[in-house]
Amino acid sequence: MAALTLETILISLAGGVMIGLSAVMLMALNGRIAGISGIIGGLVNPVMLKGGLDQWGWRLAFVAGLVISPFIYGLVGGELPALVQPRSIGVIILGGLIVGFGTRLGGGCTSGHGVCGMARLSQRSIVATITFMLTGFATVYVFNMVGG
Amino acid sequence: MKAILGALAAGLLFGLGLIASEMVNPTKVISFLDLFGAWDPSLAFVMGGALVTTFIGYRFVLKRERPVNAEKFDLPTKTDLDPRLIGGASLFGIGWGMAGYCPGPAIAALPFMYTETFIFVAAMAVGMAVYNLVDGMLQQRAQPVLIDG
Numbered sequence: 001m002a003a004l005t006l007e008t009i010l011i012s013l014a015g016g017v018m019i020g021l022s023a024v025m026l027m028a029l030n031g032r033i034a035g036i037s038g039i040i041g042g043l044v045n046p047v048m049l050k051g052g053l054d055q056w057g058w059r060l061a062f063v064a065g066l067v068i069s070p071f072i073y074g075l076v077g078g079e080l081p082a083l084v085q086p087r088s089i090g091v092i093i094l095g096g097l098i099v100g101f102g103t104r105l106g107g108g109c110t111s112g113h114g115v116c117g118m119a120r121l122s123q124r125s126i127v128a129t130i131t132f133m134l135t136g137f138a139t140v141y142v143f144n145m146v147g148g
Numbered sequence: 149m150k151a152i153l154g155a156l157a158a159g160l161l162f163g164l165g166l167i168a169s170e171m172v173n174p175t176k177v178i179s180f181l182d183l184f185g186a187w188d189p190s191l192a193f194v195m196g197g198a199l200v201t202t203f204i205g206y207r208f209v210l211k212r213e214r215p216v217n218a219e220k221f222d223l224p225t226k227t228d229l230d231p232r233l234i235g236g237a238s239l240f241g242i243g244w245g246m247a248g249y250c251p252g253p254a255i256a257a258l259p260f261m262y263t264e265t266f267i268f269v270a271a272m273a274v275g276m277a278v279y280n281l282v283d284g285m286l287q288q289r290a291q292p293v294l295i296d297g
Contacts, residue, residue: 004189012190015169016197022162023198024205029154031215031222034162036252037240037276044277047284058155063255065159070259072160073167080167083257084175085264087247095247096254096268098239100275103251104283106236107226110250111162113237114195117224119202127229132241139245140181 023116030058035112037103039063106132151217163256169194172257174248174264181245 023034039059042048048055074080085092103109106128108117113132117125170176171194179188214220244250249257249268257265 008190009193012169012193013197015165015167015171016194016199017201018161018165018168019194019198020165020201020205022158022165023202024209025161026155026158027206027215027221028209028212029158029216030151031218031220032155033222033224034158036162036250036255040251040255040273041276041280044273045280047280058151061152061155062159062162065156065161066163066166066252066255067258069160069163069256070167070172073164078164078168080260081170081173081176083173083260083262083265085248085262086175086178087264089264089267092247092264092268093271095243095245095249096271097275097278098243099247099250099268100243100272100277101279102236102239102241102243102275104236104276104279106233106238106240107224109240109252110195110244111252115198115202118199119206120223122224124224124226124229124233128233128237131234131237132244135238135241136181136245137183137241139242140178141184143245144182144185 019111019115020119023111023119026062027116032058033112033116034062035108035116036066037100037109038107038112041104154217162252165194165198166253166256171253172260176248177250177253178245178248181248 026032026034039062042059043056043063070080087095099109106113108114108125108128110132113122113125113128118129166172169191171191176188177191179186180191182188209215210221240250247268249265249272251272254265254269254272258269
């Protein structure tokens, strides 16, 4: 197990609280679940796009908020973390395809099932979260075994 | 317009949380999933903090008659634990462990300008589009065929 400092715990909790407040805000204002895979899935779905601004306007705005967040984080004096991607391009592409297909098939990801659905005590979301955590642990275990 | 601004602010706050907690870093995520190795449990605090906040916040919000900018709360209605849910969640976990990204952090990491992130997001969008295509075809096939006469 890696060393865990009090500072890391506090900043992790703070980040989590911000994510939670965002989810509460989106529900209070727009009546929507803050499920990122659902939001992006709607944007790559021609049927949804035909639904008009009502359907895709808020989705695009939420994604825009995510995209500008690193700039705002830097503006308010936060130090952006360095990103390290340990996987090869082939693994990243395959992983991306699977994440895209899987989140749509399962109706949610870490945010929609793991945060919003679990907060509603949805049985589906609890089962989904346990499932993707387990296959996530197993996948990293396998990668460490074969050294990918 | 208000709904658009609300979503923009919510997306921004979400992204700031992902950056502060370093969920935008694939190595951090993979270390969290490395339960049997050098496990870094810090993302459990992120998920815990988000979950507790949302749990408490939803209690208050969902008691209200309607959201500020919409007619009603748009909540999932499905309750069955079907193969799609289990299969989809299983696949998602595999992809998550492979690339170290789930959808939200990948999008928030785009402005960091790493080629790998753009490739991941493009592949993810293709995966979603493929799902929409397959799902559309399956639904068409499931519709009853009308026979004249």
